[in-house]
Amino acid sequence: MKRSLYIIGGITLAISMPSHLLAQTTQPKDTTMNRTVVVEQEYNPDIMDASKVNVLPKVEEPTVSKKEVEYATTFFPATSVPAGLMNPYTGKEIQPGSAPGYVRAGYGNLGNLDILANYLFRLSKKDKLNVRFQMDGMDGKLTLPYTDGEKWNAFYYRTRANVDYTHQFNKLDLNIAGNFGLSNFNFLPGSVNSKQKFTSGDFHAGIHFIDETAPLRFNAETNLLMYERQHNMISENDANTAIKETIIRTKGDVTGAINDQQSVTIALEMNNLLYSGYTKNPSTGDEYFKNYTTLLVNPYYELNNDDWKLHIGANVDLSFGFDKSFRISPDVTAQYIFSDSYIVYAKATGGKQLNDFRRLESLCPYGDSYFSTTSAELSNRRPYDTYEQLNASLGLKASPYPGIWFQLFGGYQNLKNDLLYSYSSLSDTSIGTVSTMLAFTQIHTDNVYAGIKLTYDYKDVLSLSAHYIYRNWNSDNNEYLLAVKPENEASISLNVHPTSALQLNAGFDYISHKEEATSFNMSDISDLHIGASYNVFKGVSVYAQVHNLLNKKYQYYLGYPAEGFNFLGGLSFRF
DSSP states (O other): OOOOSOOOSTTSOOOOOTTOOGGGOOOOOOOSOOOEEEOSOOOOOOOOOSSOOOOSOOOOOOOOSOOSOEEESSOOOTTOSSOSSOOOOOOSEEOTTOOOEEEEEEEEGGGOEEEEEEEEEEOSSSEEEEEEEEEEEEEEEEEOTTSSSOEEEEEEEEEEEEEEEEEEOSSEEEEEEEEEEEEEEEOOTTBSSSEEEEEEEEEEEEEEEOOTTSSEEEEEEEEEEEEEESOOSSOTTOTTOOEEEEEEEEEEEEEEESSSSEEEEEEEEEEEEEEEESOBOTTTOOBSSOOEEEEEEEEEEEEEOSSEEEEEEEEEEEEEETTOEEEEEEEEEEEEEETTTEEEEEEEEEEEEOOOHHHHHHHOTTEEEEEOOSOGGGTTSOOOOEEEEEEEEEEEEEOSSTTEEEEEEEEEEEEEEEEEEEEEEEEETTTTEEEEEEEEEEEEEEEEEEEEEEEEEETTTEEEEEEEEEEEEEESSOGGGGGGSEEEEEEEEEEEOOSSSEEEEEEEEEEEEOOOSSTTOOOOEEEEEEEEEEEEETTEEEEEEEEOTTOOOOEEETTEEOOSSEEEEEEEEEO
């Protein structure tokens, strides 16, 4: 398992909702049945990369063909990234005989810790209750970059708990869920604050229409999301710097079928953001955080037949109060399938990305809520929401041989008020001290990107995947801020299952950043890792993972070192 200080702030837990609009990046609507089935297979403890920062534009893979059932062989990994919203269990059907319980516990060097417990209560054929607990983190000495080998005693621990209940009516699903999260970690020596704590919790209730053949379908849900940052901008000794954020999120959509292949949908989402605590300057009375409301209206038309899949719509975004605005972006996808396994597609999407506290943590947990900008109007205030004005791409996905898939794609993305972070400092002239921090800032950016993806699967014995993406970032000003933007990203992963009891995996991840005229350019990420699990007895396995085999020195966040050679191992139980 990959472990480093840079466990992205996935502790900010928000419930997974069907047809959700995460960060308003507008995913294509899938008209197929979306029923997850947990099948009786050995849990694969190959935990997803907890350290990898991926705030890059996502290129959605086109749907190849209709499918009736989507199989899930594991629950969601302990350290899924990106970490804006973590998904709890979403299964609606369970194959008889599958083990409802899973427990995993592991420990490694540098205090690397991995604990996961999950149990699915099958209360009846139509009632499911899932309970989940996770804790992971590290505590050890790391070598600081930009120094002569100075050591830093770093720690970062995340704890989270989830409860999810689903009742299936004949044509409706009722879902009620709650989540709790806690992040505890410390900053670099000489930072404005020495440590930080993020506390989050949320409640979700929703009803979802599951009869795909009905001429009129609907979904509706409400969410209450709470989040607190304990320390902000100034010394941790000042107990009044905590800021609380509460979001009331209401979502719904109505779909009318024209015929078996065509439909029209109108989707709505409203977010009411409320702030309390240290939201004003006690001396001047200036507000750092103001309450405001956002509203998304997303009408679209869909055509789905054997050859074509069309999604034609628009994202209409309105904000009231802070960040008052009215913006429109496209929501268009066209896919053409030929020769059964070849797809050409074109996309043009966009939309608002809420820069709430959860997104700040997922982008950079070490970023302080102090907002650095050249504009006097925004000095020391919260950032505006990022708006993706356009993300247009062309691509080809094909399977020339059974088991092999490759994808070629390229595109252009334009972001208004793109959220970044950089070094900043505060000085106290009375005592002659200077404190540093990573401060969030915003500029308009755009990038041209191109990439290739390849996957190969041979039965249940071997699985190989690789991808490479290049992005050329540009900005209208302050180009040096782009030093935190990844430029080249490549990875290769190999999983081998030579026997029914043994699983082996190996991989290599590489990320380089745009070099700018600054003394704080980030080192290239270069992580070679291996892992294995072995089923000792029925339901009992041992697992181990080793990361950074080459003991490279690099950073996932500016100035914050990643772990060198590190390992983690433990036991897992299915019951």
